[in-house]
Amino acid sequence: MVDEIYQKRIFFPKGKQADFLFGQIKNLNMSWSDLADKIGVHKRTLNDWKREKYSMPIDVLKKICKFSNSGLPKNIRIKSAFGILIKVLNWEQ
Numbered sequence: 001m002v003d004e005i006y007q008k009r010i011f012f013p014k015g016k017q018a019d020f021l022f023g024q025i026k027n028l029n030m031s032w033s034d035l036a037d038k039i040g041v042h043k044r045t046l047n048d049w050k051r052e053k054y055s056m057p058i059d060v061l062k063k064i065c066k067f068s069n070s071g072l073p074k075n076i077r078i079k080s081a082f083g084i085l086i087k088v089l090n091w092e093q
Contacts, residue, residue: 007057011077014052021050024068039063055079 012020025035036046039060048054058078065072 007059008078008080009055010058010061011055011079012052012073013075016073016075017052017056018050020073021046021064024064024070027070028068035064038067 010017025032028035030038032046032050033043036043039046040063041060045054049056061072061076
């Protein structure tokens with residue numbers, strides 16, 4: 001039940017979450033504000049993810065990938081909201 005309330009989080013290798021987000025902005029040719037609006041988060045939240053202050057929820061990562069028509073990034077880890085490792089994904093794009 002707790003897992004239903006608190007979403008699973010995506011953990012990239014250091015520096016790769018920012019690379020992913022910058023790449024999506026470039027590919028989509030849109031501003032940070034536009035992307036934040038499109039995925040339903042505040043611009044400040046997107047900025048925190050860009051600076052890797054916090055990890056992204058898995059549903060937001062899926063929204064970004066769906067919106068940009070790209071696959072899930074390589075070498076990401078999925079953890080519960082409480083930091084328990086659930087899966088390590090190593091998918092090819």
